[in-house]
Amino acid sequence: MNHTDSHPAYLAHHFVDVSQQRDSAKLGMWIFIMTEILLFGGLFTAYTIFRILNPDMFHNAHKHLDITLGTVNTIVLITSSVTIALAIRSMQVGKRKVTLVFLFCTLALAAAFLVIKYFEYSHKFHLGQLPGKYYTYTGIAGNNPHIFFSIYFTMTGLHALHIIAGMIVISLMIYRTFRNQFSAEYYTPLELTGLYWHLVDVIWIYLFPLLYLIG
Amino acid sequence: METRTKEPAAHITPVRVYLTVGLALFLLTALTVKVSLIHLGTWNAIAALAIASLKGLLVALFFMHLLYDKKIYMVVVSVALIILGILIGLTMADILRRGDIYEYQAHPIKPEARIYDAARGDTAGVHEHDAAGNESETTPQESDSHH
Numbered sequence: 153m154n155h156t157d158s159h160p161a162y163l164a165h166h167f168v169d170v171s172q173q174r175d176s177a178k179l180g181m182w183i184f185i186m187t188e189i190l191l192f193g194g195l196f197t198a199y200t201i202f203r204i205l206n207p208d209m210f211h212n213a214h215k216h217l218d219i220t221l222g223t224v225n226t227i228v229l230i231t232s233s234v235t236i237a238l239a240i241r242s243m244q245v246g247k248r249k250v251t252l253v254f255l256f257c258t259l260a261l262a263a264a265f266l267v268i269k270y271f272e273y274s275h276k277f278h279l280g281q282l283p284g285k286y287y288t289y290t291g292i293a294g295n296n297p298h299i300f301f302s303i304y305f306t307m308t309g310l311h312a313l314h315i316i317a318g319m320i321v322i323s324l325m326i327y328r329t330f331r332n333q334f335s336a337e338y339y340t341p342l343e344l345t346g347l348y349w350h351l352v353d354v355i356w357i358y359l360f361p362l363l364y365l366i367g
Numbered sequence: 368m369e370t371r372t373k374e375p376a377a378h379i380t381p382v383r384v385y386l387t388v389g390l391a392l393f394l395l396t397a398l399t400v401k402v403s404l405i406h407l408g409t410w411n412a413i414a415a416l417a418i419a420s421l422k423g424l425l426v427a428l429f430f431m432h433l434l435y436d437k438k439i440y441m442v443v444v445s446v447a448l449i450i451l452g453i454l455i456g457l458t459m460a461d462i463l464r465r466g467d468i469y470e471y472q473a474h475p476i477k478p479e480a481r482i483y484d485a486a487r488g489d490t491a492g493v494h495e496h497d498a499a500g501n502e503s504e505t506t507p508q509e510s511d512s513h514h
Contacts, residue, residue, distance in 0.1 A: 179439065186446065197454055204463065237380075350430045361419050365403035
């Protein structure tokens with residue numbers, strides 16, 4: 153087989169074959185996911201420290217988060233994880249149009265998550281339940297309740313930034329799928345986008361009980 | 368098309384598996400909310416973390432294909448989790464056992480606290496009542512031990 157004229161357009165020159173290229177890309181993505189786990193891990197550690205030092209205040213403050221909205225957002229993100237998994241599967245079996253539909257579903261669910269988050273944030277801004285020196289609310293007993301909202305806004309805010317980044321990448325994937333750049337033989341960028349999106353889902357799976365349920 | 372034969376067939380998960388895992392995640396979400404409404408003390412936190420970890424495991428194994436993919440990806444995730452465990456473990460060993468070593472617990476900063484050494488003639492930080500009465504009681508060595 154003559155390498156120079158028979159290799160597919162999506163195979164970069166520095167890879168031996170398609171499977172080596174895909175494995176390298178996925179390994180790189182998993183290492184990136186590792187750094188993301190450690191990024192959020194630092195914040196989870198900070199959460200644990202402040203919770204141990206202020207157990208009563210955390211318990212009182214967490215009651216001011218809306219469990220219903222938090223649960224709905226959890227369902228929204230899990231559903232979006234299912235739709236992006238199905239989008240990739242559709243491409244694996246060569247159904248490009250179904251992939252597009254599922255990618256649009258994922259994008260819409262991500263937007264729904266942010267809209268719900270916006271309502272939660274604006275309610276807290278209105279009440280003055282804000283981080284650090286901006287905290288003006290008076291209805292929470294215990295020492296330094298602003299610490300809880302510093303943690304809450306830092307963790308959910310960083311997570312929301314990840315949602316926005318994910319939406320940008322998913323939009324790019326919709327564009328590339330639309331331009332017919334993926335097939336049953338080549339869909340690695342879609343797969344990596346899926347990995348990232350599932351990570352964002354897993355982080356929320358931990359944020360939701362720690363902030364909304366047990367405080 | 369001839370390159371297709373060189374590729375190992377990628378695992379294609381049946382739709383049924385994705386939907387079943389999704390349903391399990393919904394049910395576990397409902398469960399963790401229900402459990403949090405029952406008062407169990409410390410067990411509330413343990414139950415919440417256990418359910419969250421089960422959900423995370425389901426997402427990683429099935430949605431992120433860790434179960435079917437090369438094991439090297441599982442090694443990468445494990446390394447991340449081990450490092451995170453060391454971070455949280457050592458931090459907790461500090462935070463939870465601090466009282467065993469230090470005589471003084473964390474307390475609010477007292478208004479009469481002196482942070483300048485009067486012997487050097489630096490009295491900017493000394494409060495009036497402090498300078499009047501308590502100066503002889505606090506030697507520099509003692510204030511060092513309070514740090």
